[in-house]
Amino acid sequence: MKSKTPKTKQPAEKKAPEQPGLDLATLRERIDGIDRHIQELIAERAQFANQVGKAKGKLAAAVDYYRPEREAQVLRRVVDRNDGPLNDEVLVRLFREIMSACLAQQEPLKIGYLGPEGTHSQQAVYKHFGHSIHGLPLSSIEEVFQEVEAGHADFGVVPVENSTQGTIQSTLDMFLTSKLKICGEVELRVHQHLLSRNGRIEDIERVYSHPQSFAQCKAWLRQYLPKAEKIPVSSNAEAARRARNAEDAAAIAGISAANVYGLKSVAGPIEDRPDNTTRFLVIGRELFPPSGNDRTSLLVFIKDQPGALYHVLAPFAKHGLSMNRIESRPGHTGLWQYAFFIDVSGHVHEEAMRHAVDELDEYAQEVKVLGSYPVAIA
């Protein structure tokens, strides 16, 4: 639960007070009553969702009435209302699944992603759209764009920033030519584990890992393995491979490496910051209305000249819009020398952003709005 605005509602604890006298049978009876009630409400919700679909046209497919800004609002309210005992992440997941089920009653959304099944991309698809969708595992990021453009997929999910590899340039480059819009973002936590052959921490003399993974687990290592030698290698897979060959070595890597390399988990997750994430973009054919807490991604083509960067940044500062990210890319044509990918807080349908983009447009060769979309939730 995050800090939230004050509210008048009584905390949930008040509704289910500790009654130490309740025996198991009574507790279960109460839970059964709650379940019956939840089920009735879910059915009612599905009925209303059906009517939303019909309001948009007879037996509309999910894609015709899927509204990412509306889903974001619903989920933010869930977080805002949450008084426990379940945490925000779990509740958001439950409500995503309920919305996903209600939406999929006629024809589920078709979501293209970078396959194969079981990748982080597939996890991101389920996290964002719930499980009541039809997933299409594709063989490249380019193909995800193609399938969405051709209408074979309603939306696509592509990785754009990875905490170990940084920005995924091939995804950004697709936007140089594609007409698709960014309709959402998904953040997925990446967990690090300490892996070794026998799983015993007392045997570990050396730890292999990629320098970035060492950095992510610095505090943990200082506390639990202060004397172990830290040996940087080119990747976490290489680290796991090396750890496999010695009883006194360990690797920092994702838990799936444990299986691939026959290692045991000594401890995990061991990253110091719980926000060690990979970021994905949801791409579609449409720009959706504001949700109230949005981000806009822009692609700005400019000539290389003195003060270029300043001119790109100024309009946003002037209109009080905070910039989340900027990334420059060398140009591919003679028309422009540089392209900047910029993420700014706000939606292009909002006043301040519209003014900023207009002003930027006067200076730049071209400004392309890649999308305005709800900031990732939980």
Added chain:
Amino acid sequence: MKSKTPKTKQPAEKKAPEQPGLDLATLRERIDGIDRHIQELIAERAQFANQVGKAKGKLAAAVDYYRPEREAQVLRRVVDRNDGPLNDEVLVRLFREIMSACLAQQEPLKIGYLGPEGTHSQQAVYKHFGHSIHGLPLSSIEEVFQEVEAGHADFGVVPVENSTQGTIQSTLDMFLTSKLKICGEVELRVHQHLLSRNGRIEDIERVYSHPQSFAQCKAWLRQYLPKAEKIPVSSNAEAARRARNAEDAAAIAGISAANVYGLKSVAGPIEDRPDNTTRFLVIGRELFPPSGNDRTSLLVFIKDQPGALYHVLAPFAKHGLSMNRIESRPGHTGLWQYAFFIDVSGHVHEEAMRHAVDELDEYAQEVKVLGSYPVAIA
């Protein structure tokens, strides 16, 4: 929705009647009210679940109060009550997730499975336990058994029957020596797709596939590709590999092969029977009480002698217990010549089954109860 016992409750349609006058804003307001209500109930349910945990001991880990027979009863009631509009499978998934979240409040269940991540085994884990668990991908079925035996995993999930490969002997053989109990079963649908290089059905002259996959899609092929040549190959992966090399060929395979071999989906799922499934067993260290609709797995060691099979089957028939499966395995030791793996309807704590097992015990060298567990739901 399956056929169910009569009930007095009004169908859900009555509660949310078609009101064509309702505009989008009103519909959404109604849905928001329902969501608020659902959230309150989920919080209340989590509180009660906490009390169940405390009734079993202060801050009990999930494994201490996880009750598969109770979960099965809850889910059967969900199916039994279901009047639509959502189907049973979707509702069961939602309630599994709610139970999973409530159970995981202190320490989530640790579930070992045959990795890597993204396999059908992982899907089976999530289907059975929900997503609020800690999954441990392991490198072999043997290791899944070991980790559960050692207590590093609370439960394990292992495949036991596969619609294309039949029984997975390596899983059954583990029970010859293991002390673990079967605590549940999971059934996962397996879908077949028609894949080709360009995805156009009109170009297809030949279809490659494993004979069993052809058999599964017979009616579909007769209807949509009556003239195409059917060429049996050793596996669906081989079929996909061959389809990759020709414009006029297609393969029947799982959708994930589309990605691996760069093929497009022409159509799918195309299997004739929607119940094309893989079966998994949940293994643990404990035998749980009856849920009311259970299956018992027995391992019976007998000497090879005339009428052996009859003697094994007779007690079940006598006590009105229906047998779901029998599988004989050659013996490994001199003590016995044959082992039979038998699945029968019922629970060993029930009268009829106890009598049948006692009678069988008199005849057999040894009868090992591998487990009594709820029949798979949705």
